[in-house]
Amino acid sequence: MSQTMTRHDLGSAVVYQIYIKSFCDSDGDGIGDLRGIESKLDYLQRLGVDYLWITPFFPSPQRDNGYDVSDYCAIDSVYGTMDDFDRLVAKADARGMGIMLDMVLCHTSRDHAWFQRALAGDERYQRYYILRDGRGSTGAGDPGEPPTNWQCAFGGSAWEWEPRLGKWYLHLHDVSQPDLDWTNPEVREQLANVVRFWKDRGVRGFRFDVINLISKPEVFEDDTEGLGRRLFADGPHVHEYLRELVDRAGIDGMITVGEMASTDLANCVRYTRPDDHELAMAFSFHHLKVDYRNGNKWELADPDIPRLRQIFREWQEGMQAGGGWNALFWNNHDQPRAISRFGGRGGAGLPDSSWEKVGKMLGICTHFMQGTPYIYQGEELGMTNPGYASIDEYRDVESKNYYRIMLDAGKSPAEALRVVNERSRDDGRTPMQWGSAAHGGFTTGEPWIGVAPNYTRVNAEVEEGVEGSMLEFYRKLVRLRKQLLAVSDGAVRFVEVGEGAPKVIAYLRELEDAPEGQPRRLLVLCSFDDEPCRVCLSGADVSLEDAERLLGNYDDAPTVDAASGAVALRPFEALVVALA
Ligand code: NOJ
Numbered sequence: 001m002s003q004t005m006t007r008h009d010l011g012s013a014v015v016y017q018i019y020i021k022s023f024c025d026s027d028g029d030g031i032g033d034l035r036g037i038e039s040k041l042d043y044l045q046r047l048g049v050d051y052l053w054i055t056p057f058f059p060s061p062q063r064d065n066g067y068d069v070s071d072y073c074a075i076d077s078v079y080g081t082m083d084d085f086d087r088l089v090a091k092a093d094a095r096g097m098g099i100m101l102d103m104v105l106c107h108t109s110r111d112h113a114w115f116q117r118a119l120a121g122d123e124r125y126q127r128y129y130i131l132r133d134g135r136g137s138t139g140a141g142d143p144g145e146p147p148t149n150w151q152c153a154f155g156g157s158a159w160e161w162e163p164r165l166g167k168w169y170l171h172l173h174d175v176s177q178p179d180l181d182w183t184n185p186e187v188r189e190q191l192a193n194v195v196r197f198w199k200d201r202g203v204r205g206f207r208f209d210v211i212n213l214i215s216k217p218e219v220f221e222d223d224t225e226g227l228g229r230r231l232f233a234d235g236p237h238v239h240e241y242l243r244e245l246v247d248r249a250g251i252d253g254m255i256t257v258g259e260m261a262s263t264d265l266a267n268c269v270r271y272t273r274p275d276d277h278e279l280a281m282a283f284s285f286h287h288l289k290v291d292y293r294n295g296n297k298w299e300l301a302d303p304d305i306p307r308l309r310q311i312f313r314e315w316q317e318g319m320q321a322g323g324g325w326n327a328l329f330w331n332n333h334d335q336p337r338a339i340s341r342f343g344g345r346g347g348a349g350l351p352d353s354s355w356e357k358v359g360k361m362l363g364i365c366t367h368f369m370q371g372t373p374y375i376y377q378g379e380e381l382g383m384t385n386p387g388y389a390s391i392d393e394y395r396d397v398e399s400k401n402y403y404r405i406m407l408d409a410g411k412s413p414a415e416a417l418r419v420v421n422e423r424s425r426d427d428g429r430t431p432m433q434w435g436s437a438a439h440g441g442f443t444t445g446e447p448w449i450g451v452a453p454n455y456t457r458v459n460a461e462v463e464e465g466v467e468g469s470m471l472e473f474y475r476k477l478v479r480l481r482k483q484l485l486a487v488s489d490g491a492v493r494f495v496e497v498g499e500g501a502p503k504v505i506a507y508l509r510e511l512e513d514a515p516e517g518q519p520r521r522l523l524v525l526c527s528f529d530d531e532p533c534r535v536c537l538s539g540a541d542v543s544l545e546d547a548e549r550l551l552g553n554y555d556d557a558p559t560v561d562a563a564s565g566a567v568a569l570r571p572f573e574a575l576v577v578a579l580a
Helices: 007-012 034-039 039-048 082-094 111-121 184-200 239-250 265-272 305-322 352-367 397-408 412-424 470-483 485-489
Strands: 016-018 051-054 098-103 159-162 166-169 205-208 253-259 282-285 296-300 372-377 490-493 504-510 521-527 533-535 548-552 567-569 574-578
Touching: 007 470, 007 533, 034 082, 039 372, 039 470, 051 205, 098 184, 098 253, 098 305, 159 372, 184 239, 239 253, 239 265, 239 372, 265 282, 265 305, 282 521, 296 412, 305 490, 305 504, 352 470, 352 521, 397 412, 470 485, 485 504, 485 521, 504 533, 521 533, 521 567
Parallel strands: 016 051, 016 372, 051 098, 098 205, 205 253, 253 282
Antiparallel strands: 159 166, 490 504, 504 521, 521 574, 533 567, 548 574
């Protein structure tokens, strides 16, 4: 039975993302598993979260850590059994938490039976994938050149020549992840059955991996301006396919989120407007590219905060105006840790004082926005990038590919490592820091990837119950979203802060008909500046006079200049006030 989520339900829910491989290992093999998650349900319940999104645990050769699925309706033995899964669903449910699964429907692994049958010559399954002749091929056996100049996400051509097929196959990600052909109705039906299979096992929601890449262009041609992304993101039939999937799988009204790569606002409004019966909300990534140099992830730059403010404003106010709904997040398993990224100094070496201020400021910044917040494992503890000393400590296929690409382009090993240190997806994949025991208490064995060196200082054990710790602060963030209707249901409006505060993001949450005893207007101020600054709210119809401070990352309130009303914010200061 599926529950229809209202906007109030979505606005008061908080989702916690579990990267299963690094969350908790119950059997000492160095890899997290379902029983490990089960053992931490009390911790998650105390945090107050409503849904647990678990990253893929399906059988997989693990070339892309499980996003290369070889069987959609089974569990990889390294993660446990179907009984473990059913028990986890029931136990989470008993604690008021729903399980959300990660559906990787844009591509399979090469090891999937469908691709294997295609390779063996079965034409029915060859029609499941996107196979093309090479450019300039003289006929059978001659690959010619790749059909288009499109690049895959992890570096290199998006096409691979497969001699057994006598064709090139499209893979927008790793070479081991052939894209499925969604123009084939049988593929769409099979995938809807997969979603229904898990729904019938009690799953309460779904995250859909790169779901806006499922509809490829009608004509395959070179991208004359870039690497192809703009041609296959939000493709011609994507909305139609999504509506059909949602309808067939019977998941309309459930909590669903689409990962939207290189998307735009207009499409995300359509993906998430309830009347369109597609998804409940969307992840977009523009705010996490503000420290790319010229749009290139592998070129370091300081975060451009005015740009960040502009992006948040566009997506908050734009989704609201269009009737869409945002998923709010800083971190996930594909991103370096935001606390290291926006902390002013990068890497794992943040000094104590700003580490704590930055983490709490980032938490305030997104948790009070309109939408549904996601907490990525360890974010609530203030986990940072690990700053590994050698490329050999990295595991991720993308990091390894780009390290090589950077060396080939002339960077020294030290320069290339520095970039990987800041940009690797492994920055977010280090073992969860449960305590001060070896490997942060994640495993009794050898972890598949090394723990960040600060685990003795940043961990759940030392933060538990400590007033002012990051963990307690995150519990408060979750509580306030549920308590304050202006946060779950209110309108959002960004406010100008004047020239003295170029690195401050400020917005209002307003609920004119808030019931007695609830604030009608909240003001949120977040400084991304490692220097003090002066916020001038004179342009907005806002006064801090008689305002009540609800939350902040300093012990006391900032000083307000009586004459001008300007607020003096300290480095990385953030606060939430209820306006009179
Ligand atoms: C997005 C996932 O989050 C990422 O980890 C994966 O590599 C790609 N999609 C391909 O599935």
